[in-house]
Amino acid sequence: EAQVTQNPRYLITVTGKKLTVTCSQNMNHEYMSWYRQDPGLGLRQIYYSMNVEVTDKGDVPEGYKVSRKEKRNFPLILESPSPNQTSLYFCASSPGTGGPSRYTFGSGTRLTVV
């Protein structure tokens, strides 16, 4: 089944403790992206990647890092999480340039930083 897999689904952590949210897609998509969703603010893009080793900042990149060493994986790293990063996070992928632009989203990761 074509899908984007995020882990974990729920995470509670303490301020300053480094964490990684994993994202993997099995559709050979070139484009991958991370979004955060907060009440009243919609979907805001954190980082995106157009292909392996090509990443760039989205609208709200502060406090986050990403890497794209393989086409299928696009982990989101919070080096020193803070309470304002408590949010619902989604990974999404699409075929990229030259293909249909529809996004496939992962199931989401609800992160709480205390």
Place this chain on the structure above:
Amino acid sequence: GQQVMQIPQYQHVQEGEDFTTYCNSSTTLSNIQWYKQRPGGHPVFLIQLVKSGEVKKQKRLTFQFGEAKKNSSLHITATQTTDVGTYFCAGPPDSWGKLQFGAGTQVVVTP
């Protein structure tokens, strides 16, 4: 990506009634997409409209792309509790592949 504005932000609907949500842009869009996010779920692609004046139907959902390709609408007839969720529109991706999502219309259905 091209900015899209969605109205209304919230919509309370009595079960069985119809409602419409709108997506507007100040510039011409080459295409527009619609997504649905159920409560506690993730956004799921519904449809893409490409042609001027295009109308597509999915059961009780009717999607329309304006003649000028600057607006789109989603009309739901005979609303059911399964229609609960947030509906997002998105303009075409920019040169980097980024979709610009609207803020969404949150739909609550009262039995």
